[in-house]
Amino acid sequence: MRYELNIGRRCVVAFAGVLALAATTGCQASFKATAGGSNQPSTYNPPPSYNEPPQGQGRGPRRAPMPGAGGPTSTNNPPPYNPPPYNPGPQAPRYTLPGGESVPVATANNGFGDGQATADALRGFVYSIPAGTSRLPSLQNMRPIGVIYARSLDVPERNFRDGFPGIDNTRNEWFAIRYEGTFNVSRTANYSFRLRSDDGSLLYIDDTIRLNNDGLHSAGGGAVNVPLNAGTHRIRVDYFQGGAGNAALQLFVAPSGSGERIFTTSL
Incomplete structure (x- = not known):
């Protein structure tokens, strides 16, 4: 009492x-x-962390401090809980298309490219194409679904189920990519380019088609010699993956008198 x-x-x-x-x-x-309960102690000494409200302002219910918190807690708080630090994760970057609309940029490397827009990278626009497509459609008239960047084109033949993660984790068939950018030539010479793909692909250098490897087919392609002056040149590669089967996309280059290697933007 x-x-x-x-x-x-x-x-x-x-x-x-x-x-x-x-x-x-x-x-x-x-x-x-x-009245107090049968276990009520004879005296009550509030902990140092408890601040008794001044007289005349109303006491309200007495509240015990949260263990380890060093002070009183609100009566609305749940039992003591220490949540992990909030980490929203990386925000998906966006690429702004002409006209102001934006599309996602790839968030992970998947062989076809990644999200790093470095000076030595080709930019790739990713497209969804209709099922049953047998040749590369006119991509310039289509809206891309995403953007990737590639410093080389080196996707050896692999099962189509490996897909194209980074833009759409479920996409493993019926997509196309248009890579475009520039590359630097250190010396004037003839350069051999070889394009290998499954399915179709096209190679343009300085806005001129050099290799036509279009259509639905297994991994394969052809080669062409291109005379190039020292300096900067434009390049474009269009590629599409059809239905179930394998996928591949590789571009090789060899200066005159040198061995073949995977193409990069510095020759």
Whole structure:
């Protein structure tokens, strides 16, 4: 049992188990008793972290501090819980198309490219094409579904189920990519280009078609010699993957008198 002695408006004397009477001239005293449970301690010493509200502002329910928190908690809080730091993850980058519409940029390397727009990379626009497509469609009239970047074109023959992650994890057939950019030639010479793909592909150098490897077919292609002056040149490679089967896309280059290697933008 807890008793409170209110002496006028001037003071409050609270105690448990012992009743004391204080006489004050001109004051009227009243008592208030509050029942406690059978396990209620004889005295209550609030922890140092508990801040007793000032008299006259209302006590409200007494609240125990959250363990280890060093202070009182709101009555609305759940039991003590330490959540891991919030990490929203990387925000998917976007590429703005002419006209202001944007499409996602690949978030991971998957052989066809990645999301790193470096100075030595070709930019690849990714397209969804209709099922049953047997030749490369006119990609310039289509809206891409995403963008990737590639510093080389080197996708050896592999099962189509490996797909094209990074833009659409479920896409493993009926897609096309148009790679475009520039490359630098260190010396004037004849350069041999060889394009190998499954399915169709086209190679353009300085806006002129050099190799036509279009159609639905297994991994294969052809080669061509191109005379190039030292300096900067334009390149474009169009590629599409049809239905179930394998996928491949590789572009090789060899200067006159040198061995063949995978194409990069610096020759």
